[in-house]
Every structure is written in structure tokens, then in C-alpha cells.
Amino acid sequence: MKSIQDRYRLWSENLYFDEETRQELGLITDTQEIEDRFYMDLEFGTGGLRGIIAAGTNRMNKYVIRKVTQGLAECVCDHGTEGMQRGVVIAYDSRRYSPEFALEAALVLAQNGVKAYLFDGLRPTPELSFAVRHLHALAGIVVTASHNPKTYNGYKVYWDDGGQVPPAKADQILARIEARENWLGIEPMSIEAAKTSGLLEIIGEEIDRPYLALVRELALNPGLDAQKGENLRIVYTPLHGAGNILVRRALSELGFSSVTIVPEQELPDSDFTTVPYPNPEIPETFELARKYGVKINADLLLATDPDADRLGVVLRASNGDFEQLTGNQIGVLLTFYILSRKKALGTLPENATIIKTIASTDLADEVANYFNVRVENVLTGFKFIAEKEKEMEENGWGTFQFGFEESYGYLAGDFVRDKDGIIASVLLAEAALYYQQVEGSNLFDILEGIYKRFGYYLDAQESLALEGMKGKEEMARIMDTLRQEEILELGGILIEKFDDYEHRIGKNLGSGQTYPLKLPRSNVLRFSFNGGGFVMVRPSGTEPKIKFYFSVKGDTLLEAEDTLRKVKTDVMHRITQIRSS
Known part of the structure; x- marks a missing residue:
């Protein structure tokens, strides 16, 4: 492998790289900046790439897109003429260079004789998943950095079932990418030649219509939606992203006609000028929506992230807040709405199953158990939920009802294999309408009833940003220290089980017995409390961060709040000590 300086000189001097790239690199005087841009190739992990938009091998740019797409194209060509003709579907969001990166990928595929279906404008990630299945394509690409800051973009790969590329296939693609050390010589086909040869096909409404039809079929009370939907006052913001048209159409077609769009956030804006960063998890993204919510006395505020696979929700409480x-x-x-309504309607199958991640609340397990519904817990990342759903279908041992992860990702139905903010918007609006019109209550009332029945579960997250090469080393040290110490309690709460998914071994701290973990290997540590709740730690697979997940249970809200505060303080104090040692 060439040195950092060799790679830097190649990119800043060779005429294969355009003038803009060479000029950008020529202006860098900070050796640390050069090192960070060139000390590695941007990592192809968890089925794709994500990075800061800039020139360099460790950044997102069209040359990285070319190299990765060339690796994907070679894997598609391994499937022969049939695979090449089935082709690859490509979607993109509103981020900087998303349309350009998507076109670049399409034209590299075309140059390799692989058919590319390119959407005619912004589309949500879940619709890409649907399109791969609908068109019987071999693979899919979506250009997005999801909810990350505006300086980022990304590239996710999907396979023929519509799910994110499975590990074995991802390894094959990565092997092809790594086998090509030379950055030069990957030339995309011209647009004209690609269209004339039939290797580039532009798609749009012919995919939107069948997708929306299937979304409508997920409604559990379509008659109520049509008759009373106008009574539910909704404010929706796409946060300048790809959800705008499809979320509005999906709600409207079911009967939710009282939808106010936040006009300042309606249109695409790659700088996301109205929010700190476009993540519906953070309260700031709802500031404008709240103003319109007050103005129209809304029942519900909804926000989707730039690629519309995540949904954030704000409710109006009984006191008006x-x-x-x-x-x-x-x-x-x-989970409660789907299972309770299906049971009441007589449509809940005996082998009903929900799927959630190990980072998500144990409260969902309790709700599912109450309805005699099976729970499958999988590793963090929605790809594992989709893989489990596929496994259930192929083996015929369960009927998928709903899947979710704590990071605002939800899915119902069998026509999408990723989290879907459009589906979630429809189901959440319908649940709010049902409880309002039929039971005379709201979603807060339902949530309080769930807490009273099963216990007050509270959750929180902390992230520690650790950038660059030194950050990676520090994350490894934190994980190794937590793995090696035998921690018996956190915040005064006894730990019942310690699960190390990297070594695939769990330990019952009471009995001292160990047991194998069946999930795939992953650098995750989970400390489960006696009586419910947990702390989980893992390095992010897509960002230079280490993440801490907290979930606690109390008999009352005050007790749960106090426990959560103590546990968080204890954990973060331990991390500070590890970092300073």
C-alpha cells in the first residue's frame, strides 16, 4: 500500500482527478489534515460508506463512489448476463452531491454492462428497498447520510431481497474494492451512450404508485381513516429531505386531510439551514413544527429525516403542551396498537412475531408477551431486523408483525426490507386517530396505561465523539477495559447478566455460569439489570463515536428518573476514569 504522501501526491497531481479536486488538495497546509484524508480508504462497513464530503481516500467524493461502484459492478457481473440485465436500482436524497454521486454510480455500472435504474428525483430509502424487489433487480444503491450533519454523505448497498447487503456479499464487494489499489482508470459511460444502449433507465411514478398502494393496505382501520381522518390535525416536516411527497400522499390517500406542512422545511436544502442537523431525534428539529402546532392546535407533529427512513414524533398532551x-x-x-387491534379484529396469527434490536427497550418484550406474541432480538442495525424477517419467511416459523429499533426506525409489512418513515407516519397517525375517535383518549394516555401495567421504563443515550486514528484507539481501550472488568452493579442497581457479543459469551453474575450468544459477532457489551433494563456500549458502525444506551425500570416515574440519573452518572464517570488512566 502506498504511503500517505504518495496517495496525496497522486490525487493532487494526476490529471485523472479533476481540477477542482487537485486545487482543493493543493491548498491544504496542515499535515494532520492530509494524514486524516489519506491514512486509510473510507471504510466499507455495515453495507456501505459514510463520510465527510471532500477530496481524499478517506472522504466522500466521486472517485470513492467510482471505486466502490466498480467493486459492486464486478460482483453483479459474477452473476452473469442475467444478473447484469436485472441490474441495480439507485436512489438519492437531498444532500450535497447526492444527485451527482447517484449518476456517477449509474454510469460506472453502465460502463460495466450492468443495467442501472435511476430515480428521476429525490426518493426515500425505503422506496429504494421496495423498488429492488418490485423490479426484481439484483442490487440497489441509495446515496444518503441519513440523519448525519450536512458535511456528510454516504452510499448504502442493498441486495436482491431489498435488504441491506448481507455480510457474506458485503465481504465479496469489499474484497473487489480492496483488490484494486489503483484509483486510476475507472471511467463512467457518457449519459447519452448509457441511455441509448438501454443501460440507464430513469424511473419514478411507476414505482411510487404500487409502493403507496401497499402502504395503504397496512392500515388497520381504513374505514375510520376515510371517515374521520380529517379530524386529526397533523403538522409534518420532511426536514428538507426526501419524505415530503410520499408522506403527504400516503396520509392524504387514507383520509388524513388536515395536514400542515412546515413551509420553511418543505423544499430540499442540502445545507439544512433551519436545523442544527437533520435528525428527528433532537428537539431542535421540531422548533418550527411546534410553532405551527400551536397555531393550528395540532394533535400530532411528525418529522422524517433526509432519506425518510426515520420518524420523530411530538404529541400534544392533555394540558396542551x-x-x-x-x-x-x-x-x-x-407495537401495542398493532397487536391489540389485530387481536380485537381477529387477524393476529398464532405465530405472530415482532423483531427488535438488543439496544431497544425491554418494555416491548413485555407488551408482546402479554399478547402471546414471540419476540426476536437482533444486533443493532435495521439490516438485522430485515434479515430476521427474511429468515422467518424462508423457514416458515413466524409471521412478521412489526419491527423497530430505538433510533427512530420502524417497519411493518413485507414489501420493504428497511426502516420506513412513510409506513411509520401512517401507522402512528392511524393509532392517534383510533384512540381519539373510538376510545376518547390520546397516545399519552395509552403510554401511561402501558407503564402502569408493565412498569415505568425510561431510556436515554449518550455518545462520545472520538475522531481520527487516535479516536479509534481510544474507543478500543474503553471497550477492552469494560470487557475485562467484572462490573457487578451500576448506579447501585445489581447486574444480572453480562453479554459480550464480540466473544459471543454471556455470563450470569449471580451463578457465575456462562452461556453462548447466538447472534453474530459484534463489538457490543450489554449489562442487564435484575428486574429489567440494561446498559449497552458499542462503537458506532457509521460515525466516529462510541455509544452508550441506558434503559431502566421503576415502579413509578420518579423512581425510574432517579435510577436513570444514577446509572448514567456512574457509567460516564467510569468512562472518564478509563480515558484519563
């Missing part, structure tokens, strides 16, 4: 739900609260409410 607007309060934001956590991802776990949304997941529990939708």
Missing part, C-alpha cells in the same frame, strides 16, 4: 416521544416510546406504542 407538546412533548417529544423517544424512539422506544414510539416503538412500544406502535
Whole structure:
């Protein structure tokens, strides 16, 4: 492998790289900046790439897009003429260079003789998943950095079932990428030649219509939606992203006609000028929506992130205040609504199953158990939920009802294999309408009833940003220290089990017995409390961060709040000590 300086000189001097790239690199005087841009190739992990938009091998730019797409194209060509003709579907969001990166990928595929279906404008990530299945394509690409800051973009790969590329296939693509050390010589086909040869096909409404039709079929009370939907006052913001048209159409077609769009956030804006960063998890993204919510006395505020795979929700409480739900609260409410309504309607199958991640609240397990519904817990990342759903279908041992992860990702139905903010918007609106019109209550009332029945589960997250090469080393040291110490309690709460998913071994701290973990290997540590709740730690697979997940249970809200505060303080103090040692 060439040295950092060799790679830097190649990119800043060779005429294969355009003038803009060479000029950008020529102006860098900070050797640390050069090192960070060139000390590695941007990592192809968890089915794709994500990075800061800039020139360099460790950045997002068209040359990185070319190299990765060339690796994907070679894997598609391994499937022969049939695979090449089935082709690859490509979607993109509103971020900087998303349309350009998407076109670059399409034309590299075309140059390799692989058919590319390119959407005619912004489309949500879940619609890309649907399109791969609908068109019987071999693979899919979506250019997005999801909810990350505006300086980022990304590239996610999907396979023929519509799910994110499975590990074995991802390894094959990565092997092809790594086998090509030379950055030069990957030339995209011209647009004219690609269209004339039939290797580039532009798609749009012919995919939108069948997708929206299937979304409508997920409604559990379509008659109520059509008759009373106008009574539910909704404010929706796409946060300048790809959800705008499809969320509005999906709600409107079911009967939710009282939808106010936040005009300042309606249109695409790659700088996301109205928010700190476009993540519906953070309260600031709802500031404008709240103003319109007050103005129209809204019942519900909804926000999707730039690629519309995540949904954030704010509810109007009985006292008129607007309060934001956590991802776990949304997941529990939708779990309860879907299972309770299907049971009442007689449509809940005996082998009904929900799927959630190990980072998501144990409260959902309790709700599912109450309805005699099976729970499958998988690793963090929605790709594992989709893989489990596929496994259930192929083996015929369960009927998928709902899947969610605490980071605002939700899915119902069998036509999408990723989290879907459009589906979640429809189901959440319908749940709010049902409880309002039929039971004379609201979603807060339902949530309080769930807490009273099963216990007050509270959750929180902390992230520690650790950038660059030194940051990676520090994350490794934190994980190794937590792994090696035998921690018996956190915040005064006894730990029942310690699960190390990297070594795939769990330990019952009471008995001292160990047991194998069946989930795939992953650098995750989970400390489960006696009586419910947990602390989980893992390095992010897509950002230079280490993440801490907290979930606690109390008999009352005050008790749960006090426990959560103590546990968080204890954990973060331990991390500070590790970093300073």
C-alpha cells in the first residue's frame, strides 16, 4: 500500500482527478489534515460508506463512489448476463452531491454492462428497498447520510431481497474494492451512450404508485381513516429531505386531510439551514413544527429525516403542551396498537412475531408477551431486523408483525426490507386517530396505561465523539477495559447478566455460569439489570463515536428518573476514569 504522501501526491497531481479536486488538495497546509484524508480508504462497513464530503481516500467524493461502484459492478457481473440485465436500482436524497454521486454510480455500472435504474428525483430509502424487489433487480444503491450533519454523505448497498447487503456479499464487494489499489482508470459511460444502449433507465411514478398502494393496505382501520381522518390535525416536516411527497400522499390517500406542512422545511436544502442537523431525534428539529402546532392546535407533529427512513414524533398532551416521544416510546406504542387491534379484529396469527434490536427497550418484550406474541432480538442495525424477517419467511416459523429499533426506525409489512418513515407516519397517525375517535383518549394516555401495567421504563443515550486514528484507539481501550472488568452493579442497581457479543459469551453474575450468544459477532457489551433494563456500549458502525444506551425500570416515574440519573452518572464517570488512566 502506498504511503500517505504518495496517495496525496497522486490525487493532487494526476490529471485523472479533476481540477477542482487537485486545487482543493493543493491548498491544504496542515499535515494532520492530509494524514486524516489519506491514512486509510473510507471504510466499507455495515453495507456501505459514510463520510465527510471532500477530496481524499478517506472522504466522500466521486472517485470513492467510482471505486466502490466498480467493486459492486464486478460482483453483479459474477452473476452473469442475467444478473447484469436485472441490474441495480439507485436512489438519492437531498444532500450535497447526492444527485451527482447517484449518476456517477449509474454510469460506472453502465460502463460495466450492468443495467442501472435511476430515480428521476429525490426518493426515500425505503422506496429504494421496495423498488429492488418490485423490479426484481439484483442490487440497489441509495446515496444518503441519513440523519448525519450536512458535511456528510454516504452510499448504502442493498441486495436482491431489498435488504441491506448481507455480510457474506458485503465481504465479496469489499474484497473487489480492496483488490484494486489503483484509483486510476475507472471511467463512467457518457449519459447519452448509457441511455441509448438501454443501460440507464430513469424511473419514478411507476414505482411510487404500487409502493403507496401497499402502504395503504397496512392500515388497520381504513374505514375510520376515510371517515374521520380529517379530524386529526397533523403538522409534518420532511426536514428538507426526501419524505415530503410520499408522506403527504400516503396520509392524504387514507383520509388524513388536515395536514400542515412546515413551509420553511418543505423544499430540499442540502445545507439544512433551519436545523442544527437533520435528525428527528433532537428537539431542535421540531422548533418550527411546534410553532405551527400551536397555531393550528395540532394533535400530532411528525418529522422524517433526509432519506425518510426515520420518524420523530411530538404529541400534544392533555394540558396542551407538546412533548417529544423517544424512539422506544414510539416503538412500544406502535407495537401495542398493532397487536391489540389485530387481536380485537381477529387477524393476529398464532405465530405472530415482532423483531427488535438488543439496544431497544425491554418494555416491548413485555407488551408482546402479554399478547402471546414471540419476540426476536437482533444486533443493532435495521439490516438485522430485515434479515430476521427474511429468515422467518424462508423457514416458515413466524409471521412478521412489526419491527423497530430505538433510533427512530420502524417497519411493518413485507414489501420493504428497511426502516420506513412513510409506513411509520401512517401507522402512528392511524393509532392517534383510533384512540381519539373510538376510545376518547390520546397516545399519552395509552403510554401511561402501558407503564402502569408493565412498569415505568425510561431510556436515554449518550455518545462520545472520538475522531481520527487516535479516536479509534481510544474507543478500543474503553471497550477492552469494560470487557475485562467484572462490573457487578451500576448506579447501585445489581447486574444480572453480562453479554459480550464480540466473544459471543454471556455470563450470569449471580451463578457465575456462562452461556453462548447466538447472534453474530459484534463489538457490543450489554449489562442487564435484575428486574429489567440494561446498559449497552458499542462503537458506532457509521460515525466516529462510541455509544452508550441506558434503559431502566421503576415502579413509578420518579423512581425510574432517579435510577436513570444514577446509572448514567456512574457509567460516564467510569468512562472518564478509563480515558484519563
